[in-house]
Amino acid sequence: MHAALIGRIGRFTLDRGHTYIHMASILGQVAGAFLRLSFLNHVVRRVLVKQIYFTSVEAVPVIFGSALILGSIMVNALLALLTSLGAYDQIGEYLLKVMFYELAPITCTIVLLLRSGTAIISEVALMKINREMDTLNILGVDLMEYIFLPRILAFIISGPALAFCFSIVGLIGGFLTLGFFHDITFDNYVDQLFLAVQERDFFILLLKSFFLSLAVVLVCLQKGITVRSSFTEVPIKLIQGMMHTMFMIIFIEVFFGIASRLL
């Protein structure tokens, strides 16, 4: 009984360990390709532009829509609470912390995961199953430069950019939709935000979004590339990718929570 349990734990640890080592290996090779300035190659640049378009530009309506809805809910709830307590001077600080530290990075990461992460897993897996990667090898095209580098760059550029847009739309749009019900004017609201905002808030917003996006894209690429030869593996890898990414998001959340307390 104990031996079986220990065996299962050992198997789980080895599987997870192998996944993380593989992800680290992908990251290392992509970093090498980045330092060689491979993204300046015409082919790689074309893929990068397409990936940035799919990941950021096409996600803008979803991000703006969710920023307005979630921003309204958050602004409405926090304004109601803080104005009832008479804590007018705390409004800016609380709103910024909730928006910059939690709501924007996590919502944007989930949107990226659902829209682009799933697309990456299925696209890479199908490329492998359909032997398109063999074509790339035969044409002398480096897989790291053609497949991995543009997708990773697109994610780590798009994640922070979308989170920044989400924050601005959420804070301003949130007040414009429901904020007028509260005992505070728009001028006063904006003043409170400007008084409370610090460089550190932007730094944490961008850094957290960067790491969350990097985690999503690495997990998705790793899951996509480890498909062997069967189409039936694709949905399994999709589910594994989703679960694994959620675990990584929680881990990064906890890490940033502890780090922000210590700093």
Added chain:
Amino acid sequence: MSFDLTACLGRDEDLLFLADSTVEQAKLLHMTALLQNQVGFVSESVPFLSNLSAIENITLGTMYTQNISLQKAEKRIKPAIATLGLDGFMHMRKESIPQRELAMAMFLRCLASDNRYVFLESPSVLVLSTVFDCRSRVDSRVHFWVSCLMPDREYYRDFDLKPMLPQG
């Protein structure tokens, strides 16, 4: 048992590789794939990328290895595209291109990559006659390496292919 590909590299003639088994045929394909710059492929085993158009697939290797733009790579292969009458198919994905035109586009990929030899794995007679026709129309000096199983050699008797047997 295997084919001596290095001996074949200098030969200026079309060859027919007669394999005893599918395993040997697969091995031949892998060995040929190692000769990246010299051998191109018109084969289902080396398909076009499904998220790229035909012209992007044809010029992909050249664009990447020489770091040139699509426009520049397209300009080089444009005369051959026009000669083969493929202009209308260049912005289509592989799923929308008929088999004959797809074979012609794969042949153009070999021309764009400056391959000296074109490898075809058990091609249909239609595909083989299409690429022979393409070669004469664009006045190319590439040579064909066709692989097939021993019992299928009769299919290719109408083509001037020098039979090659595995050695060892």
